[in-house]
Amino acid sequence: MKQKLEALKIEALAKLQEVADPQALNDLRVKYLGKKGELTEVLRGMGGLSAEERPVIGQVVNDVRGAIEEIITAKQEAFQQQETQNRLQAEKVDVTLPGRSMAQGGIHPLTRVVQEIEDIFIGMGYRVAEGPEVETDYYNFEALNLPKNHPARDMQDSFYLTDDLLMRTQTSPVQIRTMQGMKGEAPVKIICPGKVFRRDDDDATHSFQFHQVEGLVIGRNIRMSDLKGTLQQFVQEMFGPHTGIRLRPSFFPFTEPSVEVDVSCFKCGGDGCRLCKQTGWLEILGAGMVHPKVLEMGGYDPAEFSGFAFGMGVERIAMLKYGIDDIRNFYNNDMSFVKQFKGV
């Protein structure tokens, strides 16, 4: 019997050694160790052994079983490892292929600039005021110290709907509406973004529709130096901490004194480049101290209150900031243009 077992062991180990795939391994496991396997067969024959022989043979059987199991386990492990290897090999991806993109839209560059300006002024304690695109002659002109037949009306030829109604040529009417709405309360601190319209033939730098952001501050002791301080802070937030401003006298009927505000070129830092036409300065804002007549029409006594106002063209700022050379791009809405303005 012992001999039989030894023979079985030799045969099994030899066969197992040669086994090449997990299926064959399993077949051999069943053949030797299964319920009807050969080793089990031998065990069944142990009933006829003497009490002395039984433990000896039992020991042999266990050794044989142990040896067979050991090799099966080892083989199984090897096959497992092989399989994992094969799988990893098979699952390799080309990491240079592009990923599946997330849907991504964007906001219009003009919206982006308006929001940026709004956020800076909100941070400085301003509220955002808005008004209608169609205005009355009174709010668009008269209340801003531009009576009918005023020569300054030449500067802005307008789109009229009737003798009295027109597309607003500036967002300043919102200032008057806000002042009247505040009923003499101070301080007033608002910015007014919005669409405006002037009869211009469209070309690379003119558009009959464009956007403005205007600002208005009214209080009991508002000084021209405060206007300088405010604009200085704004341009540094908007264009970088080293940006400076320069005021040049100008004329607007609704402010006195009136100034044009230049910003030191944020591209060259003032040394002169193509953007600033070698001057080192960019003309960006109009501003001034609110004219006493405008204060009066807004319901504020000029003897008690003073204020400043400023305005800027959004398209112009966007063009300078992003290096856009044709204003018509904003309204063509070519995807290859508008989609450029996302990200940080």
Next chain:
Amino acid sequence: MKVSTGWLADYITLEGVAAEVLADKITAAGIEIDGVERRNKGITGIVVGYVKSKEKHPDADKLNVCIVDAGQDEDLQIVCGAKNVEAGQKVPVALVGAKLPGLDIKKAKLRGVLSQGMICSAKELGMNDKLLPKEQQEGILVLPEDTEIGRDIMKVLGLDDEILEFDLTPNRSDCLSMIGAAYEVSAILGRELSLPDPEAEIVENITKSAADSISVKIEDEAYCGHYAVRYISGVKPAVSPLWIQNRLMAAGVRPINNIVDITNYVMLEYGQPLHAFDADKIEGGNITVRLASPDEVLTTLDGQERKLEPQMLVIADGVKPVALAGVMGGLNSEVTSETVNLVLESAKFDGGTVRKTSRQLGLRSEASLRFEKEVDPRSVIPALNRAAALIAQYAGGNVYSGIVQAGTDTVEEKVLTLSLDKLNRYLGTELSLLEVKTLFARLHFPCGDGVQGHIEVKVPTRRGDISYDVDLIEEIARLYGYDNIPTTPIEGPTTPGALTKPQALRRELRRLLSHGGYQEVLGYSFIQPEQGKLFPALSEGGHAVSLAMPMSEDRSILRTSVLPQLLDIAQYNTNRRQSDLALFEIGNVFFTDEEQLTRQPRELSVLSLLLSGNRAVKQWNVATQPVDFFDLKGALETVFAHLGLTEAISYEGDSPQGYHPGRSASIYLNGNEGRVTIGTMGQIHPELQRKQDLEDTYAAEILLTPLYEAAQSRLQYQELPRFPGMERDIAVVVDSTVPAGELSALIRQHGGSLLQSVQVFDVYTGGKMETGKKSVAFSLTYRHAEHTLTDEEVGAVHELVLAALQQSFGAELRK
């Protein structure tokens, strides 16, 4: 206004101030100088020569050989091709070595004859063609007989001059004159002025009274405050002296004859337009300033016949209008070479009246430009006298005694009080009384001593733009320099900055949509009238508003919908091979209820969306799939959910105009005031798609204001479920016309408190399904907050649901 520095130097010394430096200073003080132009376009070595003789060139028909005395050691032999060269003329001679624009003069042989220089035309000297008097436009420039031989032509023609181009803002019409410019420069440089004194010059060299020859009358002084004339006899119209011509050309005015040139010269000098009439063409010896009569006609100096309107102001003689007041003279009273006697006019016409006339006729002139902005009433008489004196001197006129006038030049003296304290508070400065008074002195604004801190300032009549103390503050500030004003933070109470609720929500929508793949676009507020009719008005009974004078038919009404523009944008991009589009715009649309617009139209804020092409851009690992109705609806649902309005919104397939009737819906908001239409959505009507060259395109437009009002923040913690829910799926077969939404609503209604959610997860038609039927599959989730549900509990409710479906829609459970 073109300001010649040479002319300016008559009134103020510019020594040591280069033109460019002066330009920068003037700009910094408030009047932008657009450019500095040198009249000398690059000439040297040109002198005045005398043509002693002219002989035909032996070998060339068109050439002459001239012997010229140019003040050199020897006479020069010059070959000249000009037709008008004659012996006895004084001419500009470019000597050998001279430079002309683009030309160097060398000794040369022309057809075998030596030429030691060149006789020049005005054009060759670089002078502006358009400004040259007619006789100088062809051939060589013939100079006056008394011109000094050998003199540098730069001096003779005033070419050693620089022109500053004043870009005037409408308030600074005082600088539409050389004297006004001189005042400005004097204030900036702080240098003294010396102005002409026409009183001293005037020669009334005839004792006859002007009043015997002419009378004047103003019908209504509202249109003309002052009208004055002088009568001058025996004038000899001719070419003006060179210095007048030079200065006119420097100012951009073309010389014509001495009479016209002098009126123009004095206008440039004083800013007061003048007009000379041929006195013998004034019928009846009287002049009336009056409004035009109906149907009156006048041919103006430019040869155009003008039909006059009753609100236009004219100058009329006893019979007919002879000039459009302040705009242009009439051809019927023009000064010609035959003119002997003159009526010289100087007046103050009302700016608004002149402006209206000039606008209505589309006729602008140097005169109207100045009158429109109100001339200085104190210049009317000095300018008249100055011109009379010049005419006497240069056109041989005899000036009759006296000025004939109507109206008056007396104006109320404007005295303003400026508080030094206010000035410093207004500007944030600390200027002393002395500094301020010094600046007023430089401006030539007389002022009091200001001992109490209140300075009385007399405003000169030339500065009509100054009416308030703040105008004076500006004068001080611009001369003091804005760079010198400090930079301060605002003092006083702080204010919280914030967006309003609609503003914040609008930003939120932009963020939501752009992060969801939609690209914002921005259209014009103007569209074509046809486009205004494509989609339903989101404002009941409202119709479109038109521009009175559109720039083009394409942009002639205010948009009633943003969708036509989104279609145009889609077409534009599709034509450029960018056809996978997800667009949105937030903007206003405009409606009025009135037939004749009298009030502002309603402006409604809308959100508009457009989808076209494929869902995702072509990718190697994503199957391209065209967008459909439910992509669009999903976007809208996300928007409504974001605003907390999912429950309040309903859709109805009622085929709104402009859309595919079977694939479109109106959108309703159910609020406190009942159900209101807030938008439309769907596939664009195939016909419209075809017109726009678009494949299947989906669009929606919704009103934002009612959404902003209804929007609520529903952010509130809800306890997490402690017991498991139970899911039951059912598929029911119903008529294919039954809306799934109604099935869901019925399920919700009968599911009671246990039913937590209902989801459609499959819709099936065709195949084995009976024609006219469809199968809709729902996934229902039941849950109880307090215990785990049993099959029995759920089964009871589920039975109710099935029964209701069966009863209301004849729904059969699909096996």
